[in-house]
Amino acid sequence: MGSSKRPRLEAVPAPHRHRVAVLALDGALPFELGIPHRIFGRPVGPDGQPLYDVRTCSIRPPGPVQTDADFAIHVEHGPELLATADTVVVPASYELGPVYEEGRLTPELAAALAHIRPGTRLVAICTGGYVLAAAGYLDGRPATTHWWHSEHFQELFPEVAVDADVLFVDDGDVLTSAGVAAGIDLCLHIVRRDHGTAVANEIARRTVVPPHRDGGQAQFIQRPVPEPERATTSAARAWALARLHEPIQLRDMAAQQAMSVRTFTRRFRDEVGVSPGQWLTRQRIERACHLLESSALSVDQVARDAGFGTAQSLRQHLMGALGVTPTAYRRTFRADNPRPRLAG
Incomplete structure (x- = not known):
């Protein structure tokens, strides 16, 4: 007679979720502090489980952190959380003290950052880049920050290659964004890099923001207001988008606005x-x-429909922009692969 004992079932370990630690510093801007939770907190995988585990920590033991508004927030995790993170996000703060004035970390902040493991992805939103630069993470790297602070940032950290025009810079394991809303652009870019365009686009729709914004910070720097009768280049952009599969010459776009090529090019750069x-x-x-x-569609067909003409041209452009070949991109993000989705 067989044994009546039931076989013991081994516990199945829960799959690892990408841990995002958001560092809340005194003087934090509540809007920017909430961006990582809004963007990374929504997508879930085919099993319905969140793709990211987003948590907030302080450089001190759990407790209140004063924001730049008339309220404080209670943070439940201390700096030890940084040791568990796959990605660390440093939002902007208006109370960076010696970091902003002298380019050096306070002992308390340095001790907190020491918890970060080698290989952790680092992300700075706006003036959060000062913290990464003061810690040496941006030495010899390209980076950006809010255009208002870019000259000061470059003077304080001459070893950083500051690009004051772009909305964000992706340098692999270290990413930086311009001010405020550019943090949304950067976080959407990270989701796009991690899980594909469809997931990032859906988050953008839920957040009611564009999935990708053209141009850089130049379009937000204050300039004299153009005369009302000045034409814009929007009609030319709409015309071009409707025929990306065709050869498009600069003179053709300029003709849509009845401008000379020189005037159109200058106006286009000013606007976009x-x-x-x-x-x-x-x-x-x-x-x-x-x-x-x-x-x-075959890669050749995609190349023709997108206006690149040949598969080789498409491959060169995709490698330059994303670092992957068309075949590798399709293998990773093909729509009929199991795709992450968003929680309700």
Whole structure:
């Protein structure tokens, strides 16, 4: 007679979720402090489980952290949380003290950052980049910050290659953004990099922001208001988007606005922040990515429909922009692969 004992079932370990630790510093801006939770806190995988585990910590033991508003927030985790993070996000703060004035960390902040493990992805929103720079994480790297602070940032940290025009800089394991809303652009970019365009676009829709903003900070720097009768380049952009699969010459775009090529190019850069050629290439890359994800078209067909002409040209542009080949991109983000989704 067989044994009546039931076989013991081994516990199945829970899959690892990417831990995002958000560092709340005194003087934190509540809006920017909430961006990582808003963007990383929504997507879930095919099993319904969140793709990210987002938690907030302080450089001190759990307790209140004063914001730049008329209220404090209670933070439940101390700096030890940083040792468990796969990604650390440092939002902006208006009370950086010696970091902002002298480019050096306070002993308390240095001790907190020492918990971060080698290889952890580091993200700074706006003036949070001062913290990463003071800690040496940006030495010899490209980075950005709010255009208002860019000259001061460069003077304080001459070893950093500051780009004051872009909305964000992705340097692999260290990423920095310009001010405030550019933190949303950067976090959406990270989700796009981690889980594909469809997931990032859906988060953008839920957040009621564009999935990708063209141009850089140049479009937000205060300039004299143009005369009301000045034409814009929006009609030319709409015309080009409707025929990305066709050869498009600069003179053709300028003709849509009845401008000379020289005037159109200057006006386009003023309004969009990049040259017409750079903008057109970006739109074609976006179109190619969409087709690679959502269609069964061959790479040659995708190249033609996106306006690159040949598969080789598409490959060169995709490698330059994303660091992957069309085949690798499709294999990772093809629509018929199991895709992450968003919680209700």
